[in-house]
Amino acid sequence: MKVFAISDLHLSGLKDKPMDIFGPNWEGHFGKIKNDWLEKVSPEDVVLICGDISWGITLDEGLYDLESLKELPGRKVFIRGNHDYWWNGITKLRRAAPDDTFYFLQNDCVKFDDVVICGSRGWTCPGSADYTERDEKLYKREAERFKLCFAEVDRMRCEGDRLIVMIHYPPMGLRLQPTLFTEMFEQARADKVVFGHLHGEAYFPFRHVKNGIEYVLTSCDKVNFSLQRIL
Numbered sequence: 001m002k003v004f005a006i007s008d009l010h011l012s013g014l015k016d017k018p019m020d021i022f023g024p025n026w027e028g029h030f031g032k033i034k035n036d037w038l039e040k041v042s043p044e045d046v047v048l049i050c051g052d053i054s055w056g057i058t059l060d061e062g063l064y065d066l067e068s069l070k071e072l073p074g075r076k077v078f079i080r081g082n083h084d085y086w087w088n089g090i091t092k093l094r095r096a097a098p099d100d101t102f103y104f105l106q107n108d109c110v111k112f113d114d115v116v117i118c119g120s121r122g123w124t125c126p127g128s129a130d131y132t133e134r135d136e137k138l139y140k141r142e143a144e145r146f147k148l149c150f151a152e153v154d155r156m157r158c159e160g161d162r163l164i165v166m167i168h169y170p171p172m173g174l175r176l177q178p179t180l181f182t183e184m185f186e187q188a189r190a191d192k193v194v195f196g197h198l199h200g201e202a203y204f205p206f207r208h209v210k211n212g213i214e215y216v217l218t219s220c221d222k223v224n225f226s227l228q229r230i231l
Contacts, residue, residue, distance in 0.1 A: 001113055003164065004041060004074075004227040006033065007050035007196025008081065008219045011065035017055040022199065025221060032225035034072065040227055041074040046112055047227065050196040050218060051081025051121060051168030062086030063096055070098040077103045077110060079119040081168040081197065105166065107148040109156055115231060116157050118149040119166030122181060122195070127173015143180040150188045164230060165193045170204055171215070186211050192230055194218055 010019055011030060019026035041047060054065035062084070069076060080087045087093060090106040103110050109118035123142040124131050131139075153163060171181040171193060185193055196219040198204050206223070207216050218228050 001115070002040075002042070002045045002229065003048065003115060003231040004045065005048040005050065005166075005194045005216065005218045005230050006220050006223065006227050007048075007168070007194075008052040008199065008221070009033065009049065009065075010052055010055060010083070011068060012055040013064045013068060014056060014061045023221075025225075029220065029225050030068070033220060033227075036226040037072050037074075040229075041072070043073045045074040046115070046117070047072075047074045047076050048117065048164070048166055048194055048218075048230065049076060049078045050119070050166050050194055051079050052083045052196065053078060053081065054084065054086055056086040059086050059088065059092065059096065063098070066098050066102065070101075075101050075103065075112065077105060077117055077119075077166070079105050079166045079168060080121050082121070107145045108152045109149060111156050111161070114158075114161045115164060116153055116161050117164045117166065118153050120145045120149055122146075122167040122169040122171060124169055125171065125173050125179045125181065127175055127177050127179075128170065129174060131173070140180070143184065146181060146184050150184060153188060162191045162231065163188060165190045167193065167195045169197050170195055170217075172210075174204070176205075176208070176210060182210070182213075185213055192216060194230060196220075198222060 054062045056062040105119040
């Protein structure tokens, strides 16, 4: 079993949101992702998608875009991004999943073989360019949600299992200073942390290791619309 990741697909099947307004590299971007996916992924593999999946507003609009992933191989694990307004009610979403290869995480986890995967949206962190005092409450609330994630991890994890954490927002500031998120990741003995959210010229290391954890940025335009191997 291999594990891959990509994020910020920004699909717009029922919304008029052409992504090439953000640059010519976005033209036909989902076709690029699908071609790469089909080359790399087998049915027993896992693909992590770290939020900003669809521009849809309603659940039906979001599900329309999810259907475009149904034909792709592998088990697909999702977390919510800041633009996923269609993601409203985890129970309803799980019941409406296109098939049993779709897994939606919300403050909890899933396990495949010896790999435990947990995730939550997160929030902008102190030290980020756009962080203000107004973000403090949401930042702390999202940290509490990760506590719920790791409680589930403790229940499910066995000795020797590897842990991958999914978060939509970068879990640290531009100077890579510690945050509530990174402190919890270290306490939970995470092996990998996968995130997205950043686009364009925004600077953040593509892959880096801090205190024994590898952090991987997977926003699709930052990785040339190709899936990144995580394990």
